[in-house]
Amino acid sequence: MNGKKSEIKMSRREFLGLSALGLGISLAGARPATAVRAASPDEVAILYDPVKCVGCKACQMACKRWNRLPNESTDPLRIYESPWGLSAITWNIIKLRRTEVGWHFFNYQCMHCADAACVEVCPTGALSHDPLGFVSLDRDKCNGCGYCTQFCPYGVPHLQVANLLTGEAKSAKCTLCQDRLWAGIGGPSCAEVCPVGALTWGKRGELLEKARARVTELQSRGMNARIYGENEAGGLHRLSILLDEPEQYGLPSVPKTPAFARAWQRVIQPLGNVAFGAALVGILGAFLFVRRKIRMEEVR
Amino acid sequence: MTVQLKGRAEAITIQWIPKYTFMERLGHWLHTATFVPLAVTGMILYFPFLQPLAQGEAGLLIRLVHRIAAVIFGLLPILYFIIQPRRLLLNIREFLPNKDDLGWLKGAPAYYLLGRHEAMPPQGRFNAGEKMNGLVMIIAWFVFGLTGLPMWFGKGVIPPELYRWLVVFHDLAMIVSVCMFLVHLYLAVAHPLMWAGLVSMRFGVTSADYAAEHHAKWYYGPKRAMEIWEAKKREAAQH
Numbered sequence: 198m199n200g201k202k203s204e205i206k207m208s209r210r211e212f213l214g215l216s217a218l219g220l221g222i223s224l225a226g227a228r229p230a231t232a233v234r235a236a237s238p239d240e241v242a243i244l245y246d247p248v249k250c251v252g253c254k255a256c257q258m259a260c261k262r263w264n265r266l267p268n269e270s271t272d273p274l275r276i277y278e279s280p281w282g283l284s285a286i287t288w289n290i291i292k293l294r295r296t297e298v299g300w301h302f303f304n305y306q307c308m309h310c311a312d313a314a315c316v317e318v319c320p321t322g323a324l325s326h327d328p329l330g331f332v333s334l335d336r337d338k339c340n341g342c343g344y345c346t347q348f349c350p351y352g353v354p355h356l357q358v359a360n361l362l363t364g365e366a367k368s369a370k371c372t373l374c375q376d377r378l379w380a381g382i383g384g385p386s387c388a389e390v391c392p393v394g395a396l397t398w399g400k401r402g403e404l405l406e407k408a409r410a411r412v413t414e415l416q417s418r419g420m421n422a423r424i425y426g427e428n429e430a431g432g433l434h435r436l437s438i439l440l441d442e443p444e445q446y447g448l449p450s451v452p453k454t455p456a457f458a459r460a461w462q463r464v465i466q467p468l469g470n471v472a473f474g475a476a477l478v479g480i481l482g483a484f485l486f487v488r489r490k491i492r493m494e495e496v497r
Numbered sequence: 498m499t500v501q502l503k504g505r506a507e508a509i510t511i512q513w514i515p516k517y518t519f520m521e522r523l524g525h526w527l528h529t530a531t532f533v534p535l536a537v538t539g540m541i542l543y544f545p546f547l548q549p550l551a552q553g554e555a556g557l558l559i560r561l562v563h564r565i566a567a568v569i570f571g572l573l574p575i576l577y578f579i580i581q582p583r584r585l586l587l588n589i590r591e592f593l594p595n596k597d598d599l600g601w602l603k604g605a606p607a608y609y610l611l612g613r614h615e616a617m618p619p620q621g622r623f624n625a626g627e628k629m630n631g632l633v634m635i636i637a638w639f640v641f642g643l644t645g646l647p648m649w650f651g652k653g654v655i656p657p658e659l660y661r662w663l664v665v666f667h668d669l670a671m672i673v674s675v676c677m678f679l680v681h682l683y684l685a686v687a688h689p690l691m692w693a694g695l696v697s698m699r700f701g702v703t704s705a706d707y708a709a710e711h712h713a714k715w716y717y718g719p720k721r722a723m724e725i726w727e728a729k730k731r732e733a734a735q736h
Contacts (some may be wrong), residue, residue, distance in 0.1 A: 318664075320542040321552045340556025342542065343652050347660040356652065364560045364649070454661070461665050466543065469672035476676040480683040483610065491612035491689045 211485065219478035233455075236311035236432030238402025240330025241378060243388050244436045245304050246411060248420075250395035252277075252291050252302040256387035260289035260306075263374060263386040285357035288371040289387050296441035298420060303437075303446055304396065306387065307332060307353045307371035310455065312431025315345035315354055317458035323368065324354075330401065330434050331373035341366030350430065350452035373434065401434060408436055415440075430455050513702040514716075516622075520584065522701055524577050528634070531570035535641075536675050538563040543668065564649065571642050591623050592631040597714070601625035612690065615733040619713035619722035626684070633677045640670035 236242075260266070266286045271279040280287050283305055294303045309331040316324045316332060323338035324345055334354075345354040345368050359365040374385040383389055384398035391397070397404070408424045415422035420440050426433030430452040443450050517525075538559040541547045550559065578585045600618035602625060607616035623631065644663040647655050651663075685694045693707040708715065713722035 320545075320548065321556055322548055323552070338552040338556075340551055340553060340560060342556075342560065344664065346652060347657045347664075352657075361650065362564075363557075364564060365557055457661055461661075461668070465665060465668060469543075469668065472672050472676050473679075476679045480679060484683065484687055487610060487612075487688060490610060493689050493692075495612070496689055496692065 211482075215478050215482050218481070219474040221474075233459075234312045234326065234431045236330060236401055236434060238400060238405070240401045240434060241373065241384070241398065242309070242330065242401035242404050242434040242436055243306075243373070243385055243396060243398045244404040244408055244438075246395050246397075246408075246438050247294075247301055247303050247440065248415060248438070249393050250291070250302040250304065251393055252293075253392065254291055255390045255392060256304060256396055257287070257289050257291060259386040259390035260371070261287075263377070264288060264372075283353060283355060283370075285355040285367075285369040288369070294446055296439075296445045298440045301440070304387075305351075306435060307373070308351050308426065308430070309371075309373055309434030310350075310430035310432075310452070311434070312455045314348040314350060314430075314452075314454040314458040317455065317462055318344040318348045320344070327375065329378055331375065331378075332370075332434075333375050334368065334370060334372050336367055336369075339368045341368065343368065345370075348454045348458050350449050350454045401432075401436070404436055408438060411438060512705040514705050514708060515701060516697040516703040516708070517701045518584065519701065520577065520581055521588070522698055524573060525698055527569065527573055531566045531573070532674075532678065534562060534566045535570060536671065536678070538566070539671055540675075543671070567641075567645060567649075570638075574638060588631075589635070591621070592628045592635065594625070594628065597621060598625035598628065609684075609688065609690065614710070615730055619717075619719075619726050620711065620715075622712055622715040624711065630677055630681050633674055637670045637674040640666060644670070 261268075266288065269280040269284060269287055272281060275281060278292050280290065282292070283290055289304070289306045291302050291304050293300055311326070311330070313324070313326065313332050316326055319325075320342060321338045321340050323335045323340075325333050325335070327333040341356060341358075341364060343356045343366060346352075346356055354368050354370040356366045357369050359367075374387075377383055377386065385396075388396040388398035397407075405424070405427060412422045412424055415438070423439050424436060425439045425443055425446075425448060426436040429449075437446075437448075439446060439448075541550045541556075541559050550556070574585070597618065597620055601620060604616040604618060605626065607613040644667040648660065648663055648667065651660065684691050685698070690711075693703045693711075697703040705716070709717065713725065716722070717725065
């Protein structure tokens with residue numbers, strides 16, 4: 198036993214083989230480290246102008262009708278804002294907001310981020326970036342994990358929980374009427390139905406031009422107008438004109454969750470894969486090495 | 498043609514001594530039987546290449562399996578505590594670090610890779626490696642429970658800011674405990690020096706020779722174990 202050499206020897210082939218295995222394991226689970234996604238001008242988008250909005254809720258109705266969403270029980274204490282917010286069965290809603298110009302209407306729906314945290318954390322691929330730019334949802338793929346509901350910087354996706362104990366659930370949110378767009382029937386039903394042109398849809402680049410002109414006009418009328426969604430979260434596909442700071446609308450000036458989601462999915466998890474790779478390679482290396490160095494005959 | 502026998506033929510007799518109680522073994526194997534399905538179903542959400550298994554009905558099923566296994570996994574130490582509270586506390590105390598662990602850390606590479614017996618100072622019923630495994634699993638049990646239960650029941654109740662950190666820590670606990678599990682599995686199943694480990698976890702007994710070699714402080718008692726080891730070192734130095 199004492200005559201054994203103490204240095205650890207390994208052939209070059211074995212070393213290279215093990216290294217390649219480790220690298221393979223580490224990369225097997227890695228997502229491609231693509232650059233942060235950004236919106237392009239040819240993609241489809243919606244523009245919302247709260248100054249034009251009369252709060253008729255036709256958009257809410259059209260959304261429910263097209264997407265076959267059931268009614269939601271209303272709160273008798275809330276006369277206008279009812280239902281009180283977005284839910285698994287309410288994907289589009291007008292709420293009252295008090296900003297520096299006073300009370301006015303504001304429409305909430307999915308913002309369709311180009312750099313969407315929900316897509317980043319979705320383990321099933323049910324949420325994805327459609328080539329047309331919006332964030333598509335395939336309910337058949339969804340397994341109800343609900344990560345999207347916790348990572349969305351706007352609190353948009355909601356879980357339709359069938360059973361809390363078993364976890365049976367499905368995510369739900371505005372899809373920009375993806376079925377209408379894919380079938381070529383027309384644009385998002387909320388924008389199609391809006392009687393005053395507060396919600397309009399079209400190519401994102403053209404809508405941005407329109408929004409800029411509108412902001413200039415509103416500013417000349419003394420309003421503190423600005424565009425929201427041009428660059429936030431990689432650029433939104435639901436552009437809004439705001440009359441005050443985003444926070445007054447409950448919108449973050451800088452959405453932080455896309456970066457958090459990326460750090461989790463593209464830094465922490467790949468480091469975990471490196472750990473798994475190192476553990477497996479170490480074990481395999483030890484196995485190959487030890488079976489030559491230690492003879493069972495000498496073991497007590 | 499003659500066949501040359503090396504050494505003389507003799508019957509090998511192993512003296513078996515008790516090592517693990519029935520409850521320790523039952524707890525160990527139920528822990529394994531829940532940890533493995535938990536790791537597998539969890540990894541289906543973790544690895545993007547397993548995405549097809551995470552989708553739709555299959556995804557609902559793996560999430561259900563994860564929950565059923567999680568309930569048993571979570572209850573095991575609690576049941577053990579209810580049935581044998583003193584034994585559980587004793588086990589936890591056995592896992593706490595002491596100065597023997599430094600000697601193990603120093604000697605481990607030469608011992609486990611090269612089989613140099615004199616490099617390993619005497620150890621108790623659990624050596625530093627086994628303690629590390631035990632402590633990682635104990636800490637992971639707490640982290641899995643403290644993050645997993647709010648992930649299950651807390652959606653829409655706890656702030657999303659907190660929830661986002663919970664999923665990250667659930668992942669980290671999985672990464673560390675699965676790596677530990679892989680090393681543990683190798684040592685228990687494939688390492689020649691550890692041949693009696695699996696036997697004792699299955700049948701509760703270990704070989705007296707094995708115990709003297711691997712767990713001398715437990716087998717001989719601390720004082721006698723050190724005397725024997727000192728003598729062994731002197732003998733090795735003379736050669």
